[in-house]
């Protein structure tokens with residue numbers, strides 16, 4: 001493992017707590033990560049030799065649900081790091097939020113990573129937007145996948161695969177929007193009507 005280029009430390013000479021440049025150093029250790037090296041204080045310029053130890057990261061089993069599927073994976077934590085329901089984390093290119101934690105057979109709201117047996121999470125970077133579409137004599141429920149921060153606008157035409165529909169109004173938890181745009185994760189339901197198109201062949 002490569003040594004870091006800087007470490008946040010408290011200088012023994014001037015007392016500054018700041019990123020110290022690593023002049024040289026290496027990381028080793030079996031049961032914990034041990035850094036041995038020489039660092040320089042950014043404030044007073046003092047160069048000192050240090051040894052730092054920190055616990056090795058652990059893999060916590062993670063179950064991520066997305067639409068109707070659940071995927072088993074794991075996430076790396078420092079053993080004494082706090083894990084809590086509602087916390088948002090990056091998982092590869094996706095963003096997840098922790099929904100439940102099992103610790104010793106119990107559901108807990110928060111725990112140190114070393115005591116978490118399983119963590120459940122859901123993806124929060126994408127949402128399902130409900131869209132009721134009027135097709136003349138009937139209304140058909142649809143769902144549109146969108147990035148959480150994607151916006152839908154009244155008057156916009158949404159591709160539903162076989163059909164396309166125009167958005168008439170958008171309901172949010174607080175109001176009905178008849179003009180303007182709304183973020184996907186704030187939409188309770190959109191209402192619209194199928195648009196007839198000239199067939200292109």
Ligand SMILES: [Zn+2]
Pocket residue numbers: 011012013014015016041042043044045046
């Ligand atoms: Zn200093």
